[in-house]
Amino acid sequence: MPHFFPERNIRNERAFGFMERINAYPIDQNRYVQVALFCFVVVTICFSGKYTFDPNLRHINYTAPEVVRSQQLWAEKNNDGMAQQYYASVATDLDTALEQLVQMEQKCDSLRKAGLIGSYQKTSVLLPSLQTQERRVAHWNSYFTKEKQAQVLQNLRQACREEGVDEEMYMPFAEVMSADYAPSLILEENVIPAQMSSILAEQVGNYWLVYMPLKMPQENLVATNDAMDAVEGCMVLDPYYYSTNLVELIHDDFNRILLISSVFVLIVLLLSFRRVLLALIAFLPMFLSWYVVLGSMALAHQTFNIINIIVSSFIFGIGVDYSIFIMDGLLAAARGEDTKRLRYHKTAITMSATILIVCMASLLFAVHPAIHSIGFASVVGMVTTMMLSYVLQPCLFNLAIRNQRIRKSWGIKETTDKR
Structure with missing residues (x-):
């Protein structure tokens, strides 16, 4: 896209200045944010195994209260x-x-x-x-x-x-x-x-x-x-009876596919960064975000169904992008190659996350229960993925490069501005 813009079309500093000033704040060094994020992640992961999955496709549909009452009256009058x-x-x-x-x-x-x-x-x-x-x-x-x-x-x-x-x-x-x-x-x-x-x-x-x-x-x-x-x-x-069994099979296969995808992403990160620790640091935010979503759904008494569990999985894919961008910016800053790259990446991530959060948050106002649950899971996942990439990833990275051997193996000559 940049090749299609004329040279005189330069970046508007005023439009991006406010967002860059926000991203310039070292949120990963804020102890209160670190403790709050750590507690939230630990609590939600502890509850991640208690989420509920509803395979009944009848519950995905929305039925107006008047229709439900009419059905009850019909059953009372005709079927006792x-x-x-x-x-x-x-x-x-x-x-x-x-x-x-x-x-x-x-x-x-x-x-x-x-x-x-x-x-x-x-x-x-x-x-x-x-x-x-x-x-x-x-x-x-x-x-x-x-x-x-x-x-x-x-x-x-x-x-x-x-x-x-x-x-x-x-x-x-x-x-x-x-x-x-x-x-x-x-x-x-x-x-x-x-x-x-x-x-x-x-x-x-x-x-x-x-x-x-x-x-x-x-x-x-x-x-x-x-x-x-x-x-x-x-x-x-009853078509819903047999579709329920199919949905349960899809749910089981979905967990298996998600595990295979996670392993595949980790392998790609290993091939890209060529360092096990770097790949694990980049992989951890996207890995934790999924379990945070599961735990949040359990704490909020939100039920997973075949629709929201598939739609919400795009959080995992977005987390991959965010983690890679943050890691690229951290490495560039630590190696002294480009100290502004991390700030640019954060600006792009913030814009992307803001647009997605606003769009998915609008689903929270839906009366339809399935659509409402999609909005809840997506918003929690997006915010968690963004915060883990902004806080956890830099903390682990800065902690790792304190070791002289690790710093040398990553091509970092000196511990300059790590951001």
């Missing part, structure tokens, strides 16, 4: 104040899905006895499987034998003669009673109207889904979903 959740038995053929449905209903019976659910719809009563029908037909035939059928017909004819009723009127009944029946799937026989059958079961692609609604207290929803999901062939018809 309970939450209603649908489940489906999924299989490639209808009969297998109906057989799995029986196992799901058995599970529901145990859940109801345990007090987890209130009631559920027994879809298998309307849609029995072929195996169930065969068992019922065999039970009926073993009970209503040919002899009993003949006895019923004989009693019927005798009653007709006594009452003067034509026996032929009951011949269709006799045919139905003595006929041989084979199991059949009710849905395939089109006995149930299509408008009603779609509520009970439907075919989606190559799969059949047989539905079963359950009513349960809202606090038992997760436990019930876990119990029903363990049944073979059962699908929880």
Whole structure:
């Protein structure tokens, strides 16, 4: 960019003078600032392991209080104040899905006895499987034998003669009673109207889904979903249930990725500075800032979710830049190469951090809980990263160059103005 500006366009000293005067203050030598920053970092790191992560994507959405109250009224009037959740038995053929449905209903019976659910719809009563029908037909035939059928017909004819009723009127009944029946799937026989059958079961692609609604207290929803999901062939018809598992996996992978990124950044710093101690001093502020954010979220009772934990991770990347710039300025000043470089770097960092803090702080006024938490985590992370780079890094650097051997290995001939 500087190559596109004319030579007469010089820097406005008045515009940058105030900011440079602030940066010229040796904040890293202020004992009160050092103690306050040290206490804050130690306390937040101690609480960093107590942060909470909410994988439920339902809580990311914002629902107006009026809508929440309307939903509660609807549940009270229609579901006895309970939450209603649908489940489906999924299989490639209808009969297998109906057989799995029986196992799901058995599970529901145990859940109801345990007090987890209130009631559920027994879809298998309307849609029995072929195996169930065969068992019922065999039970009926073993009970209503040919002899009993003949006895019923004989009693019927005798009653007709006594009452003067034509026996032929009951011949269709006799045919139905003595006929041989084979199991059949009710849905395939089109006995149930299509408008009603779609509520009970439907075919989606190559799969059949047989539905079963359950009513349960809202606090038992997760436990019930876990119990029903363990049944073979059962699908929880709630996209948030499966996305929650995915978010938990992403959270675990995110921690792993963050660790790998940290190691990679440390390796790059080692290759750049070619000194282990220099790389560690530059790496420490960005490393600590992430744990400070975790501890601050725990102390403020702010919950991490899939959105703010990813968005807030940009603090780590910004901390890399700030640490490298500060270290470059400290080395240049200590080696006597350029005593103004650190001041210029601080001015650039201050402008960058100020703009980002103002922008992210505006999110604190959001009513949406996820957006509000993004603003909180970002502001805390930015301020912490900036203060650690301005205070901790120079303190450790100046402490290290007191050693003659370290000063010589870093190319510092004499301890002039270390700033």
